Ligand SMILES: CC(C)[C@H](C(=O)O)[C@@H](O)C(=O)O
């Protein structure tokens with residue numbers, strides 16, 4: 163019996179198409195002969211599409227993507243400062259729109275310092291944690307506004323919206339993730355002493371859900387203190403659960419200390435399965451190095467492992483993961499092209 | 514002629530009184546015979562006062578403090594989780610209240626990796642930058658609320674308020690600071706691609722004020738990217754200007770990479786001089802090590818250097834600064850008590 167998975171592929175801009183090409187190679191190698199076939203539809207979205215047509219994400223695009231089982235995204239975004247993009251906000255109009263419309267309430271970002279990878283930290287220790295970042299609320303909701311724009315009396319507000327509904331589901335997901343890990347530790351990161359209303363909701367929710375997971379040890383850190391520990395003792399973390407904005411900040415820092423965002427994978431997950439989940443490297447479109455075949459496809463390939471895992475293909479996910487780890491361990495300082503890295507990893511997967 | 518400076522001293526809780534004691538020693542040593550006399554009034558404020566009287570900061574306290582020329586604060590905050598403090602928010606009710614009421618719109622936080630200080634970074638380079646954190650707006654305004662608290666339908670909002678008035682004055686201060694430094698570089702940190710209204714105001718303001726400072730090079734980083742550079746290339750920064758919350762996060766991280774927040778000093782400044790400015794170490798009250806005489810008073814002493822500088826006593830400020838740098842350089846791994854460190858620095862100042 164052959165299962166068919168309908169995969170929407172959004173290569174995007176800059177280095178996006180290059181790294182997605184290698185990620186698809188890894189996907190093919192990992193699932194060959196496994197009885198699952200990935201039926202791919204490519205969507206041309208991002209800055210290039212906007213410049214060509216004026217569209218960021220049409221209702222038709224969204225409906226078509228929603229009809230798929232999963233999404234693989236490279237990176238979107240044009241050259242910073244390109245005046246032709248001044249009127250568009252590709253990040254909000256495309257990336258965040260997909261996360262919100264497809265109810266990706268879990269933004270899953272593992273941070274592992276793999277053997278052989280250099281960290282900017284002198285003594286990083288055994289870094290292996292995952293950030294469960296809320297994906298559909300907080301300061302990201304787009305609930306802001308401004309008056310008297312451009313005058314000395316301008317006021318610009320941004321509202322962080324947090325609901326029991328939204329916080330509880332992501333906190334429960336994080337506890338379940340923690341209870342499935344050996345250390346069973348969960349750290350809530352927020353700023354409860356300043357953002358007292360949102361902070362209180364998050365804190366009370368963690369305390370309440372903790373009662374359902376007696377095997378998990380839960381603690382709390384202010385976001386400012388969390389950044390200190392991420393550089394002085396990152397090994398202390400196991401599962402971090404946090405809001406959308408704090409998660410954005412912490413995961414870039416986490417990526418940096420565990421070898422660079424060139425290695426950081428992420429899943430935008432709708433755990434209910436009502437909508438397709440979306441997997442993407444944490445890095446951006448890096449227009450400065452696009453088209454040169456030098457981008458590191460590792461984060462995109464690791465995102466394929468997260469995708470396979472999400473689809474219940476744990477064995478194939480493991481194959482990808484192991485191949486990447488083995489490749490990384492032997493990397494040293496050799497400079498390889500994007501496709502050389504992709505080929506090497508695909509070959510290991512197939513071996 | 515003898516000048517008199519009326520100094521309000523708020524030792525606070527935990528290690529606050531211990532480090533303030535050493536800071537005052539340094540102040541005395543640095544100003545001895547200089548023709549300036551610091552007339553000190555001590556204010557008993559913080560968790561201990563709250564527990565004793567139920568007051569956090571009365572109108573009378575505030576009026577009395579406002580009558581001073583400057584404020585030296587140790588640290589405030591009780592033991593985390595103390596049930597008797599559950600009803601009080603000392604941070605909001607005291608520390609933030611002082612910053613807001615005294616219009617401390619510049620929160621100045623220098624980050625210097627002094628010779629002899631170990632950084633958690635393997636190759637930190639020449640770290641010497643200052644964060645100009647906005648102090649009276651943003652997500653710190655306390656403009657939040659919640660409905661249906663404790664029910665599954667709870668909604669908790671936090672509003673970040675940003676005004677042209679508030680942004681422009683701190684941005685202008687930051688440009689002036691940058692133009693007085695050798696590298697003359699300013700980096701705006703925000704999240705313009707997501708917080709589009711506030712981000713746009715900050716970005717337009719920096720662009721506008723940049724025109725008045727043609728000698729200063731200005732650039733922009735998203736806050737998530739800024740955390741990456743803080744661990745991969747902190748030497749790139751000269752002056753960072755950012756909002757209240759991003760500044761809170763970045764300065765703890767900056768403190769950590771430049772040797773720990775035990776060395777991080779800060780000034781809450783009202784540049785207009787309408788209200789007294791307040792100087793405090795970035796660290797907290799550390800109740801776990803309070804009363805043992807082991808707290809490092811260096812950050813409090815460096816805060817005295819910022820205080821002297823603010824009062825136009827550049828020479829005395831330099832004395833403190835130089836004594837601290839010399840002490841740090843010879844510190845090695847010897848464990849000294851709080852007063853031993855304070856005595857050593859005071860002796861160097863007097864030498
Ligand atoms: C591009 C941007 C909108 C996005 C975010 O802030 O979430 C990115 O930084 C990320 O972390 O995926």
Ligand SMILES: CC(C)[C@H](C(=O)O)[C@@H](O)C(=O)O
Nearest residue numbers: 355356386604605608761795
């Ligand atoms: C104690 C807290 C309210 C404060 C802040 O968030 O500003 C502290 O973290 C700081 O940075 O001075």
